[in-house]
Amino acid sequence: MDVLKQFLGTTAVANMEWGNVLMIVVGCIFISLAIIKHYEPLLLLPIGFGCVVGNIPAIPSMLVDVYDEGSVLWYLYQGVDRGIYPPLIFLGIGAMTDFSTMLSNPRLVLLGAAAQVGIFLTILGALCLGFSPSEAGSIGIIGGADGPTAIFLSSQLAPNLLGPIAIAAYSYMALVPVIQPPIMKLLTSREERLIRMKPPRVVSKRERIIFPIVAFMICSIIVPGSLTLIAMLFFGNLLKESGVTERLAEAARIPLIDCVTILLGLTVGASTAAEKFITTQSMAIFGLGALAFAISTASGVLFAKFMNLFLKDKINPLLGAAGVSAVPDSARVVQHVGQEEDPNNFLLMHAMAPNVAGVIGSAVAAGVLWSYLV
Amino acid sequence: MSGLQFNVQNLFQEDFFEVGRHFDGLGLCFAGIVIVFSSLLTICLFISVLPKLLDQVDKIFPPAPEPQPSPSTSVSGGDETEKVAAIAYALRQQRGG
Numbered sequence: 153m154d155v156l157k158q159f160l161g162t163t164a165v166a167n168m169e170w171g172n173v174l175m176i177v178v179g180c181i182f183i184s185l186a187i188i189k190h191y192e193p194l195l196l197l198p199i200g201f202g203c204v205v206g207n208i209p210a211i212p213s214m215l216v217d218v219y220d221e222g223s224v225l226w227y228l229y230q231g232v233d234r235g236i237y238p239p240l241i242f243l244g245i246g247a248m249t250d251f252s253t254m255l256s257n258p259r260l261v262l263l264g265a266a267a268q269v270g271i272f273l274t275i276l277g278a279l280c281l282g283f284s285p286s287e288a289g290s291i292g293i294i295g296g297a298d299g300p301t302a303i304f305l306s307s308q309l310a311p312n313l314l315g316p317i318a319i320a321a322y323s324y325m326a327l328v329p330v331i332q333p334p335i336m337k338l339l340t341s342r343e344e345r346l347i348r349m350k351p352p353r354v355v356s357k358r359e360r361i362i363f364p365i366v367a368f369m370i371c372s373i374i375v376p377g378s379l380t381l382i383a384m385l386f387f388g389n390l391l392k393e394s395g396v397t398e399r400l401a402e403a404a405r406i407p408l409i410d411c412v413t414i415l416l417g418l419t420v421g422a423s424t425a426a427e428k429f430i431t432t433q434s435m436a437i438f439g440l441g442a443l444a445f446a447i448s449t450a451s452g453v454l455f456a457k458f459m460n461l462f463l464k465d466k467i468n469p470l471l472g473a474a475g476v477s478a479v480p481d482s483a484r485v486v487q488h489v490g491q492e493e494d495p496n497n498f499l500l501m502h503a504m505a506p507n508v509a510g511v512i513g514s515a516v517a518a519g520v521l522w523s524y525l526v
Numbered sequence: 527m528s529g530l531q532f533n534v535q536n537l538f539q540e541d542f543f544e545v546g547r548h549f550d551g552l553g554l555c556f557a558g559i560v561i562v563f564s565s566l567l568t569i570c571l572f573i574s575v576l577p578k579l580l581d582q583v584d585k586i587f588p589p590a591p592e593p594q595p596s597p598s599t600s601v602s603g604g605d606e607t608e609k610v611a612a613i614a615y616a617l618r619q620q621r622g623g
Contacts, residue, residue, distance in 0.1 A: 258573040265566040272555040279551040288551070359576055367569050374565045509566060516565045520558045 171426025202421015244409025246388025264509025267475025295444025378519025
């Protein structure tokens, strides 16, 4: 009987706290959103399952969870903790990305820069709340709506906040279709949303090959701190565009990125153990992250309107919202909001230009913060 | 660096905007925005001049003309087309008859 009692004392039920139950419910909500609503299923499903995994209480003497040095999950988590996974994801993103629309309409690149304003304004808010500069920088980068970049920067600057920042970044990426449209509609008139863009010109293969090499040099010379992410992004793109390394490009854009996404999602989710995750700090991070994301969306839209003051061929200001680097979700949102006003207005292709520029912009912003705050 | 601790109460202090005074947050904010814009503006300018640059390069080093298909290939292609046409005609005759 004593053995049975002893065994029951080691079960998860005996060690479960209300926080663990809450996080398991959150994990199940993520899984449901992924399956039922199709919100970023490739990310939310592994993260959601990871949340459940990370909140099953283990026996203290056993090495099980991501924080137990030597456990299997701990080894897998090192890819997050040491910032290894994000550059690999950038390699895959580069191999998937077609920069043609951006090359055909260079002025849209600036919208990708404007949408990074939220990152820096949120840093001020985080500093005012009493976060340290390194922590504030890591929180601000959530506004870039780029999960890998947020993980990379917080692993370097504020590893103690990695879990909440990663969850906030990916949650807001998944919630792009919910967060962005009201802001876009609020800041634009119907006439502006009806603006049609000129069809893009044909971009030559030589331009597509030269671009990643030169753009990498420009970014890494101006901001050497962005080298890791930018190098992988443009290297992946060169593999794709060169036309002679199709096998490598294929490996980067499908098997590699899929494997890394699985490991990253699962371990980030598993790092949300209630005792480390449910804190006032985490709630503040979620609040500031939402603020950063909203400001980034608004600044992109407002900058497009500002550009229209000087341009002969007006830009549809909705495109500014695609400057956040949630690829391709924010571009899809632009298309959707645009078509609500005019079903024959196809903005998706044009929105991809600020969208991929936003990826570059958020990596550069991360490089700036890393250089300055490390 | 700031010597402050995270505290939600900071929100309700009278000198809310002075809390981050120990660290030059505004300086970082301004510098960061300028650097990001500079980087992407440089890329934007480069993309704008790239087609013109390539046109100039083409004038100096004209691209090699594309290889013409050899006569033997076209004859062979013609043979194949004729065979397919003949087979199709025969089948049509057979079905029609």
